[in-house]
Amino acid sequence: MSDSILSTPATRRAVLAGGLAAVVAATAAPQALADTGIGPRKPGVLPPGVDRATLTRWAEDTWRSLVAMTHPATGLPADNITGDLSTRSGYTSPTNIGGYLWSAVVARELRIITPGECQRRVEQTLRTLLGMEHHEPSGMYYNWYDEASGEALRKWPVTGTTVYPFVSSVDNGWLGAALWVVRNSVPGAADLAAELFDRMRWDAFYDPDGPRPGGLMHGGFFPYDHDRPGGVYRGSHIDAPDVWLTTHHYDTIVSETRITSYLGIMTGQVPAKHYFASWRTFPATCDWSWHEMQPVGETRTYLGIEVYEGAYTYRGMHIVPGWGGSMFEELMPNVFVPEEVWAPRSWGRNHPLHVRAQREHGMAEAGYGYWGFSPASDPAGGYREYGVDLLGMNPEGYFSDQEKTNPDVGFGECREATNPNPVFKNGVVTPHAAFLAMMHEPSQAYDNLSRIQRDLNGYGPGGFYDAVAVKSGQVAQRYLSLDQAMVMGAIGNVAADNVLRRAFSTGEVERALRPVIGMEEFGAGIA
Structure with a gap:
């Protein structure tokens, strides 16, 4: 050819x-x-213990919040909106835009909107994207835009703080995933989505000579000269003018950032060996004793890359941890890629164990009576990273309660335990995390969400509020477009025959990714 x-x-x-x-x-x-295309409105068979009418009502209300967030003149969703659906944030990101696009596809499949409305909404958003300022050599978008105009932000709303355009690898990853979904599932918008997708250069983020064999993805880059925060250096990985690349790389496999790796590998822009460059856990040696706990595991070689297949031990399970221990890190890429099917000896073990561990943490270890922990709005105000500390390598932890109770089980003989049996306090559950878990524990997640709605006043006009503190009853009465889009994605896969997985994981994508991720054996399993 x-x-x-x-x-x-x-x-x-x-x-x-x-x-x-x-x-x-x-x-x-x-x-x-x-x-x-995959064809509109293909219902799936619901698992036992999940009521279709209730699940559809949750999706309808969640979609209502996304419509309220979306500016009618641009088709761009705001980053967040108040709990009464009245006040948009005034800014958006590539992730937010991507989440709205794939949510429209799910809304169509669930018969919340017609195929015609889905196409009109998606086309409007794509046409706005085509006219928006972006980094033209890579086809990638900046982190922040005004959702009312589509203009790249140079001043932050309300505070007026200077915003320097930054091109994020993971944020563009979620936009790219959404464009690929639209290209395969909304026939009337396929060409527009393909035009945007085809110009995206994932190798612009790929550092083949980075700190790990196989090469890692940069966090992103600044395209313009200015007083840059953090560590950066001048360079380019594509035939284009130099930019300011971050010295920070994404280097853990249990992370939402693996969607960018998948896009790079499936398009042929990034070599397959890159998948094995990320840590499964950091090493078990004493000179690495700063991370959360001493892992167990062995070293295996894939595509010439040595991989330490480490895992943490938690409640009788060996689990490959993320950085913070959140459901989002573990399962968001799984909304698009059937990882547990394509990689049964790695993700097929880890996904269900992570979900089980989060459930057991909330119900047994911490005794909250509810479960599901991921970054979200803080019921006390602002935004916070929630998770299960012992499922993350970060020694500072993504904590599951407002008091930031920090268990410390030590690091074998290298570091003594200082808090092996903590008493957890005012736990904060995040409903979108439970929705992601529904892809693996449908009846348990459905029951958990039903009780959050019934017992914790965790539900409003736009569906489940972003987070609830279970003991104080404080509720974060706000909707984040990303979290709402995760809700829509999970419901679409559970109730509409894996709609997003079918749209994303085409035959050619499977041929590119499945052999790569399918060859690996994690250290995950029952201890």
Whole structure:
């Protein structure tokens, strides 16, 4: 096959969507791409213990919050909105925009909106994106925009603090995932989505000579000269003018950032060996004794990269931890990629164990009576990272209660335990975390959410509020578009036959990713 045939955007996306046959079809009749898609409104069989009418009502109310967040002139969702759905935040991000796009697809599948309304909404957003300022050499978007105008923010709303345009690898990852979903599931908007997706260069973030063999993804880059916060250096990984790249790289596998790695590998812009560069855990040696606990595991080699398959021990389980121990880190990429199916010896073990561990933490260890912990609005005000501390390598912890109770089980013989049996206090549950868990423990998650709604006043006009403190009864009466989009994504997979997984994980994506992630064996399992 000649390079000239592969050089057009239409044929590149045809390769991703269906291989050689699709290339022939694309070069012969480009309009055929508009006829592809997964087809609207395909219901799934619900697991036992989950009521369809209730789940649909939760989705309807969640979608109402996303509509309220979205500016009618631009089709851009705000980052968040007040609990009465009256006041938008005044800013948005690529992640927020992506979440609105995939939520529209789910809303269509659940018959909340018609296929025509879905297409109109998605098209408006995509046309706004096409006209927005961005880093043109990479096709990537800045972190913050005004949702009312689509203009890149240079001053922060209300405070007036200076905003320096920053191009985030993970935020663009979620926008890229959404564009790929739309390209495969909204026929009338497929060409617009493909145009935006095809110009995105994931290798702009990939550092082949980074601190780990196999290469890591930068946190992002600043495209302009200014007083930059944090460590940066001048350079470029693509044929484009230099930017200011972060010295920070994403280097843990249990992280929402792996969506960017998947996009890079599936498009062929990043080598497959990159998947094995990230830590599963940090080493078990005493000179690494600063992280949360001493792991167990062994070293294996994949694609020439040595990987320490470490795991933490928690309540009789061996679990590969994230950085903070949140459901979001573990399961958000799983909304799009059926990792437990494609990688049964790694994610097929870790996902259900992480969900079980979060449930047992809330119900047994901490005794909150409810569970599900991820970064969210803080019931006491602002925003905070919540999680299960012993499921994260961060020694500072993502804590599950407002008091930041910090267990310390020590590090074998290297560091003595200082708080092995903590008493947890005012726990904070985050409903979107329980919705993500519904993909693995549907009846338990459904019961948990039903009780949060009934017993904790954790529900409002836009669905579940962002977070609830279980003992004080304090509620974060706010809706975050990202968290609401996670709710919509999880419901879509549970109630609409894995709609987002079908849309994202096309045959060509499976051929690119499944052999890579499927070869690995984590150290996860029953201890």
